[in-house]
Amino acid sequence: MLIRLKGGRVYDPANKINGKIGDIYVRNGRVVSRPGTEKPDQVYDLSGKIVMAGAIDLHSHIAGGKLNIARILLPEEHRDMVEDRTRLKRSGSGEPTMTSFTTGYRYAEMGYTAAFEPAMVPVNARQCHLEMADIPIIDKGCYAMIGNDDFFLRMLAAKKDKKAIRDYVAWMMNATGALGVKVVNPGGISAFKFNGRKLDLDEKTPHYGVTPREVLLSLAGALEGLGVPHPLHVHGCNLGVPGNVETTLDTIAGTGGLPMHLTHIQFHSYGAEGDRKFSSGAARIAEAINKNKNITADVGQIMFGQTVTASGDTMAQHAHSHLANPKKWVCMDIDCQAGCGLVPFRYRDKDFVNALQWAIGLETFLLVDDPWRIFLTTDHPNGAPFTSYPHLIRLLMDRSFRNDMLATVNKHARVASNLGAIKREYSLNEIAIMTRAAPARILGLKDRGHLAVGAAADITVYSEHANKEKMFSKPDYVFKDGQLVARNGRIVDVVWGTTHVVRPEYDSAIERPLKTFFNDYQGIALDNFVVREGDFPEDGRYRFKAHPTKKRRAA
Amino acid sequence: MTTKIANTVRQFKNVPCPFCGLCCDDLVVERNGKDGKKLKIAKNGCDLARRGFEAPVAGAVPKIAGKKASFDEAVAAAAAILKNSDRPLFSGMGTDIEGAKAVLQLADGIGGVVDHAASHALFRNFRVMQNSGWMTTTVAEIRNRADLVIFAGTDGVSVSPRFFEKCIWPKKALFTNLQKEREVVFLGRGPSIPSAAKPPRGGKKPTLISYDTKCLAELFGTLRALYHGRRLDAKQAVGVAISDLEKLIEKIKAARYGVIVWASGQIEETFGDLAVQAIAEFIKDINETKRFAGFPLGGGDNALGVAQTCTWQSGFPLRTAFGEGHPVHDPYLLSGRRLLVEGEADALVWTSAFRGDLLPPKRPKDTPCILIGVPGMKVSPGADVYIPVATPGVDHTGSFVRTDSVVALPLRKLRDNDLPSVAEIVGAIETVMRGGA
Numbered sequence: 001m002l003i004r005l006k007g008g009r010v011y012d013p014a015n016k017i018n019g020k021i022g023d024i025y026v027r028n029g030r031v032v033s034r035p036g037t038e039k040p041d042q043v044y045d046l047s048g049k050i051v052m053a054g055a056i057d058l059h060s061h062i063a064g065g066k067l068n069i070a071r072i073l074l075p076e077e078h079r080d081m082v083e084d085r086t087r088l089k090r091s092g093s094g095e096p097t098m099t100s101f102t103t104g105y106r107y108a109e110m111g112y113t114a115a116f117e118p119a120m121v122p123v124n125a126r127q128c129h130l131e132m133a134d135i136p137i138i139d140k141g142c143y144a145m146i147g148n149d150d151f152f153l154r155m156l157a158a159k160k161d162k163k164a165i166r167d168y169v170a171w172m173m174n175a176t177g178a179l180g181v182k183v184v185n186p187g188g189i190s191a192f193k194f195n196g197r198k199l200d201l202d203e204k205t206p207h208y209g210v211t212p213r214e215v216l217l218s219l220a221g222a223l224e225g226l227g228v229p230h231p232l233h234v235h236g237c238n239l240g241v242p243g244n245v246e247t248t249l250d251t252i253a254g255t256g257g258l259p260m261h262l263t264h265i266q267f268h269s270y271g272a273e274g275d276r277k278f279s280s281g282a283a284r285i286a287e288a289i290n291k292n293k294n295i296t297a298d299v300g301q302i303m304f305g306q307t308v309t310a311s312g313d314t315m316a317q318h319a320h321s322h323l324a325n326p327k328k329w330v331c332m333d334i335d336c337q338a339g340c341g342l343v344p345f346r347y348r349d350k351d352f353v354n355a356l357q358w359a360i361g362l363e364t365f366l367l368v369d370d371p372w373r374i375f376l377t378t379d380h381p382n383g384a385p386f387t388s389y390p391h392l393i394r395l396l397m398d399r400s401f402r403n404d405m406l407a408t409v410n411k412h413a414r415v416a417s418n419l420g421a422i423k424r425e426y427s428l429n430e431i432a433i434m435t436r437a438a439p440a441r442i443l444g445l446k447d448r449g450h451l452a453v454g455a456a457a458d459i460t461v462y463s464e465h466a467n468k469e470k471m472f473s474k475p476d477y478v479f480k481d482g483q484l485v486a487r488n489g490r491i492v493d494v495v496w497g498t499t500h501v502v503r504p505e506y507d508s509a510i511e512r513p514l515k516t517f518f519n520d521y522q523g524i525a526l527d528n529f530v531v532r533e534g535d536f537p538e539d540g541r542y543r544f545k546a547h548p549t550k551k552r553r554a555a
Numbered sequence: 556m557t558t559k560i561a562n563t564v565r566q567f568k569n570v571p572c573p574f575c576g577l578c579c580d581d582l583v584v585e586r587n588g589k590d591g592k593k594l595k596i597a598k599n600g601c602d603l604a605r606r607g608f609e610a611p612v613a614g615a616v617p618k619i620a621g622k623k624a625s626f627d628e629a630v631a632a633a634a635a636i637l638k639n640s641d642r643p644l645f646s647g648m649g650t651d652i653e654g655a656k657a658v659l660q661l662a663d664g665i666g667g668v669v670d671h672a673a674s675h676a677l678f679r680n681f682r683v684m685q686n687s688g689w690m691t692t693t694v695a696e697i698r699n700r701a702d703l704v705i706f707a708g709t710d711g712v713s714v715s716p717r718f719f720e721k722c723i724w725p726k727k728a729l730f731t732n733l734q735k736e737r738e739v740v741f742l743g744r745g746p747s748i749p750s751a752a753k754p755p756r757g758g759k760k761p762t763l764i765s766y767d768t769k770c771l772a773e774l775f776g777t778l779r780a781l782y783h784g785r786r787l788d789a790k791q792a793v794g795v796a797i798s799d800l801e802k803l804i805e806k807i808k809a810a811r812y813g814v815i816v817w818a819s820g821q822i823e824e825t826f827g828d829l830a831v832q833a834i835a836e837f838i839k840d841i842n843e844t845k846r847f848a849g850f851p852l853g854g855g856d857n858a859l860g861v862a863q864t865c866t867w868q869s870g871f872p873l874r875t876a877f878g879e880g881h882p883v884h885d886p887y888l889l890s891g892r893r894l895l896v897e898g899e900a901d902a903l904v905w906t907s908a909f910r911g912d913l914l915p916p917k918r919p920k921d922t923p924c925i926l927i928g929v930p931g932m933k934v935s936p937g938a939d940v941y942i943p944v945a946t947p948g949v950d951h952t953g954s955f956v957r958t959d960s961v962v963a964l965p966l967r968k969l970r971d972n973d974l975p976s977v978a979e980i981v982g983a984i985e986t987v988m989r990g991g992a
Contacts (some may be wrong), residue, residue, distance in 0.1 A: 064921060065961050068866045072684045075884055078870030091663050091881040095869035099882075100867045123695075126963035130652055130954055131867045150699075193700065193812070195846045207730065318690075318842065325707035328688040333848055334961055335695040336729070342688075520727045523695050525569035528580045528964055535952060535965045537978070539655055 001041045002027050003482065008046030008461060011428050012053065013524045014437040014450035017266065018429045024051065026457040029481035033453045043477050046461055049476060050430045054113025054458030056102035056439040059263055059298050059468045060232075060380040061310050062103050062140070063117045063131040064341035069310045069330050070097045070381070076326075077306070088494050096307040096381035104475055106387055109489045111460030111475040114139035114448060114497070115386070118233060118263065118459045119312050120183050121145050121338040123524075125176035126531050132499060137485050139448070139458075140498035143178045143233050147183035147215045148190040150335040151517050156218055157208040163507070163555035165494035169222040170506035176191035177544060179443060179500050180230035181223055184312040185237060185533055186215035189339045192315040199315065201250050203238050213254055220258040226320050226504040227550030229444020231259035231296070236268050237317040241501065243272035245281025252295055253390075261442065262377040266361040276351055280360045280417055286367030287372070296442055297368070299354040302393055303384030304349040310342050310381060316478070317341020336522060347384075355413035358407070363417065365396055366424045371433040372441070390472035396426040397468045442549050445500060457482035465500025497540050503546045556706045563588030567969055572600060573651075573909055573948040574607035576854020576958035577715035577722075584608055584969055592970050594949065601716035608949060608969075615930035615943040615974055623852060626942070629982070633904075633925045635986035640902035641921075642878055643667040646674075646891035647905040647927075649856035649913050651953025651966060654977030655864040658906065661985045666878035668900060669865055670891030672879060673858040673915055674873050676820030678886050680851050681862075681872050682828035685886065689835035692814060692848035694958040697722050702736045703810035705803075706769045707834055709818035710746040714852050715958070719752045729739075730812075736754065743768050745807040764803065769823045775833035778804065818852040854951040854958030856909055857947075863956055892916055907932065907978050908944045910957060925990050927980055945974035 001027040008015050010024070025032045025040070071078065071094060078093035083102045085091035092102030092114070107115055114468055115135075120128045120142035132140045146169060147153055155165060169181060187205040194206035196276070201213050220232040226496040236251050238244040249267040251260075262268065271279035290297050306325075311317050316330050318341060321329045325346040333338050346353040361383070368374040380386040393403045399422075406420055414420070426434075440449020447456045459479040465471035474489025485493050511526065518526040564585050571580035583598035594608045624632070637643055645658050647844040648671040662669050671677065683689055689702060697704065700936040704723055711718040722882070731737055739754070739761040746752035754760065766774050777792040781804045787797055807813055815834055822830050834849060841847040845933035853859075862872040869875045871884035887893070895918040903924045907913040911932040915924055926938040929946055947953030949965030953976070956963050975983070 063867070065863075068863055069960075071866050071870050072681055072872050073688060075685050075871060077885075078882070079884065082883075084880040085663055085877070090660070091869070092875060093882050097870070099870045121961070123962050126954060126965065127863065127956065127961075130864075130963065134656070134868060193696070193846065195811070217600075260987070273608050278708075328683060328684075328686060330688045331690045331842075332961075333692045333696045333700075335693040335959075336699060337695075442666050474608070519934065520725075521695065521699055523698050523721055523725065524964070527569045528571055532965075 001039060002035060003050060004040035004043045005459065005461070006043055006045050008049045008051035010430040010451065011453040013429055013433045014441065015452045021258065024451055024459065026479065026482045029457055031451055031453055031455045031457050036137060044477065049338045050428065050462040050464055052460050052525060053436045053451050053455070054460050054478065054480065055435040056109050056449055057107070057112055057115040057377065057386060058375055058439040058443060059117060059118045059377045060115045060386050061099070061117060061382070062115055062135060062380070064120055064128040066310045066312070066342060067097055067118070069251065069332070069340065070310050070342045073328060073330055074308060074344060080175055085229070087493060095387060096385045096502045098385070100131055100134035101136060105491050106140050107409060108472065108478055108480065109486050109491060110139060111391060111462070111478050113478070113480050116179065116443070117233055119143065119184065120176060120178065121312065121334055121340070122149070122172060122176050123335045123337055123529070126533060126535070129177060129499070129536065129542065133536065136494050137480055137497060138498040139500060140450035141179035142177070143180035143182040144172055144178035145184055145217055145338050146172060146181050147186045148188070148381065150190070150248050150521070151514065153187070153190055153205070153208045153210060156210045156214060157228060161555065162221065164510065165218055166222045166225050167506040167510040168506035168555060169219065170375045171459045171510050173228070174503050174506070177481060177501050178498065178532050179502055180228065180233050181219060182233035183219055183236065184235040185239065185315055186212035188212065188237060188315045189312060192318065192339065193333050197315065197319065199237060199245050216258065218262070220260050220497070222253065224258055225555060227549065227552050228502055228504055230442060231261050233261045233263055235263050239267050239313055240320060242270045242278045244268050245271050245284055248285060249288055255292070255294060257294050259294045262295060262297040264382065264452050265297040266300045266302065266357065266364060266383065269364060273363050273555065279365060280356060282360045283367055283418065286364055289368050290370070296373040296375070298377040299364050300377055300379035300383045301360050302347050302354065302357045303388045303391065304347045304354065304358065304379060306345040306346045307381045307383065307384055308342060310340070312338050312340050313406050314339035317343050349409045355410035356416055357419035358409065359413060359419045362395060362402065363419055363422065364432040366422045371409065371430040374434060374439045376434050390469045392470045393431055394469040395469065397431065399423060429496060440446035444478040444502065446547070496543070498543045498545045501544050501546050502549055504549045505552060563682045566597065569969065570969065571948060571955065571964040571966055572607070572856065573966055574603040574606045574614045575715045575954045576583040576852070576859065576872050577718060578957045578964050579721055580964055581719055584764065586970055594969060594973065596880050603716060607946070610911065610929065611931060612972065614929050617943060618941040620939055625680050626773040626975070630944045630983045631987055633942065633984050636902050636925060636939060637665060637984065637989060638922045642669065643895050643901050643904060644891050644900035645904045646670040647672050647907045647910045647913060648861045648916065650861065650977040651857060651955060652864050653953050654906065654908060654947070654976070654981070657981040659865060660866050661981050662686065663877045664985065665988065668876040668889055668891065668894060671858050671888070672823040672856060673820065673853065674679050674890065675892065676853050677858055677862055677873065679822060679827040682886055683832045683835050687832060689837050690842055690848050690958070692850055693768055693961050694957065696848070697814050697850060700731060700812045701814045702731050703738050703740070703806055703813040705740045705813065705815045706742060707815050707817040708743045708823070709816060709821045709852060710741060710744060710752065710770060711816060711852060714818045714821070716748060716751055718852070723840050724755050724758065738806065739766065740806065742766060748904035762821035764795055764799055765840040769897040771822055772833040773823060775830065775837050779833070779837045782807065782837070782840065808813050811846065813847045814850050815854055820853050850959065850960055854956070856907070856913060857955050859958060859960050860954065860956035860963070863926050863960065870974060872939060895922065898922065906944070906977055908946050909935035942992045943974055944980060945972050945976050949974065951976050
């Protein structure tokens with residue numbers, strides 16, 4: 001079937017198209033070139049409409065064991081927010097810890113066609129894939145958590161060479177079906193199991209005696225050497241601790257030029273100045289990002305309201321558990337590999353710290369010059385549910401609205417923040433970069449996030465509106481792989497997306513020590529740890545697509 | 556993974572065993588070539604595993620009202636019962652994750668209630684998560700890290716016979732000297748299979764503290780008070796001398812990484828969730844200054860896998876009703892057992908794909924029962940429709956979640972069996988109900 005999307009104003013920054021009026025043709029799920037005399041089977045008249053590729057969320061906790069713990073922890077959230085089943089849709093509930101089917105519908109209704117789970121614990125990978133198979137419509141993928149696992153820390157402590165580390169990282173990505181690798185509080189989750197409560201960038205971990213900096217450089221180097229498109233996804237040290245801006249700046253300065261993606265950087269941009277010993281470090285962080293072209297970041301914006309923080313960082317989560325609202329929380333040590341902590345939070349606009357966190361996130365967005373290197377996230381659900389993206393986009397695009405909002409938050413936070421003085425307003429082209437072109441590029445998804453001939457026909461069509469929140473909440477049309485799935489913000493068809501992975505090459509000699517380690521210590525067989533596509537039913541919900549790596553470099 | 560021995564026997568290695576919540580995955584299972592169906596455990600395993608893998612494949616005929624029927628007839632009869640039902644209960648739910656997904660889809664579509672046979676035990680834990688949270692750990696952490704393991708009201712082995720072999724007394728550990736450092740304390744009774752819990756040569760002998768086993772919550776309340784240095788006037792509490800409890804507190808204070816293991820299904824007091832909460836809050840207190848963690852033991856019949864699936868799909872861990880068009884949860888009112896006893900469910904779909912002795916509970920005579928059960932399952936009187944089902948991990952592949960709720964293991968297919976899986980049976984019923992072929 002040939003579809004013509006006629007006369008829309010196209011924002012396709014990957015192909016340097018900035019608001020040009022034109023046609024897009026779609027056939028068999030792909031963007032195709034203008035056909036000769038063939039008459040399209042369907043024509044959508046998009047005059048006056050805005051056309052972009054489907055949006056991509058590169059950091060959103062949408063699946064895996066910790067999210068399920070959060071759901072069990074918060075039955076009240078699921079009681080208060082329910083989703084009815086329809087002829088097309090399965091039922092569901094919740095918002096910050098939304099259920100699987102609902103997650104797919106909500107993203108698609110907002111014009112998002114892909115979202116990536118950033119914290120897959122390797123031993124939990126199988127469950128993560130089983131759960132993602134129940135997220136309809138959108139594409140998915142995960143980053144495997146490495147850097148607190150005992151096998152890796154033992155290698156690092158034994159000063160294993162670069163090749164061995166690369167082989168391990170590559171093996172683990174293959175074994176778990178990962179698109180990237182994330183490190184969470186490098187060494188810190190392991191340290192917490194030895195009763196460590198704090199770990200600075202150059203502090204030695206208990207038992208292994210390695211530093212977070214060594215963990216970061218080793219993993220970032222391994223990914224670069226393997227040619228994995230997505231750089232190391234870093235949740236740094238000292239999350240949420242006032243004064244952690246120094247750690248973050250130190251992390252950036254110490255990368256030695258290696259590419260790194262600093263995630264939810266808002267939570268890592270706190271100064272310790274002022275009467276309340278809490279201040280914004282956003283300007284300094286933004287300056288460092290502007291200067292260091294090897295660094296990318298997503299913000300992890302907070303929004304006011306009830307949510308739950310879900311993180312692998314047991315050290316930080318336990319330290320913040322006294323802030324739990326409602327007063328209940330879970331921490332878990334996980335199987336010689338990781339941990340997880342769930343602490344419900346209610347961010348309040350009249351609270352000094354929360355209001356300043358909100359301002360710090362926005363300052364970061366607005367002070368980083370290059371929209372190709374800063375990404376729109378709320379670290380769903382940690383800062384806020386992803387459903388707040390349209391509101392967030394309005395805050396970025398509309399200065400007077402932003403200042404109206406700023407006027408309502410805690411007075412002292414307002415004074416402590418520079419936000420009111422920042423004049424910048426994001427353009428539609430910049431929004432298209434940070435929510436489409438840039439995430440696709442940094443994840444190595446060559447046929448997503450843009451609209452050139454050959455690209456996947458993940459396409460979102462909006463009506464231009466002065467109120468950008470309105471505009472981005474309910475796109476007129478959303479196409480997934482060429483199929484119309486949502487219209488005016490309502491699901492009209494349910495399809496099943498792809499799980500994106502990379503499968504970097506490795507020397508299978510790494511399997512020997514792994515087999516021994518699994519036998520002796522992990523307590524499950526290596527053979528049963530490895531997630532294989534053939535383990536899953538052939539029901540069309542487990543479609544994996546392996547993206548090419550760049551050429552592996554000599555170690 | 557498979558080796559051919561002689562012509563008639565095939566050997567499977569590293570076979571995951573779905574017959575208790577520990578899901579050991581080191582079994583060696585041999586298949587006899589004569590009929591291609593007979594399985595025998597050649598290495599590792601336990602009584603539960605033997606009973607599961609070596610169960611005879613017999614009596615695999617669908618029945619309607621006790622009379623033999625074809626698969627299609629049985630499916631049609633099941634669909635007819637469900638069509639006439641306003642509030643069917645789907646329970647038992649001894650199935651793989653794939654089976655659970657199929658049941659949830661049907662229940663969501665027709666407005667059923669979903670629960671699991673083990674939910675009484677499960678909800679003692681979930682209630683604590685819903686109310687106050689906890690700090691827990693997993694198998695490999697205990698195995699490598701624990702220097703003190705306290706069994707609270709369980710002996711471990713009566714739930715998972717190989718728990719000590721896999722978790723407490725492995726051959727090696729990363730961070731603990733197994734001989735010199737690891738110590739086990741039993742609160743309640745000693746191990747029901749003493750050989751299965753025996754420390755290695757040179758290892759510390761376990762300590763046994765007997766208490767009034769109906770008072771686990773009170774025991775932990777007392778321990779918590781002592782831990783915080785409160786002086787108690789009593790000389791004893793719940794049948795234990797305070798001096799013995801003080802000695803235990805000393806051990807707890809000296810431990811680097813202590814673990815408290817409980818099996819919520821074995822807690823003897825009525826409000827077992829309060830006992831779990833007392834343990835969980837004690838562990839949180841200890842973690843103010845040092846490391847300690849809890850470990851809930853259970854998870855047979857893939858209870859955690861089914862609960863996880865229900866949670867990511869509906870937002871709630873079982874005891875969830877779809878009759879209002881969206882998930883509605885109540886940890887008490889929607890207990891499957893209660894719904895049946897009170898006559899608030901008007902049909903029962905009971906699934907047991909792992910074992911023949913997980914029978915449907917008592918129910919009013921006029922509540923029809925559709926039994927999806929393993930071959931040879933005793934069809935209780937009143938099972939209106941019986942559909943024999945294949946066993947995941949034996950007859951087909953599937954997924955299973957271990958008792959710690961983290962590790963999902965792949966279940967393997969070891970033989971060809973004509974029987975359909977839970978997912979296939981439930982899918983067939985759904986197709987008929989939708990008016991399909």
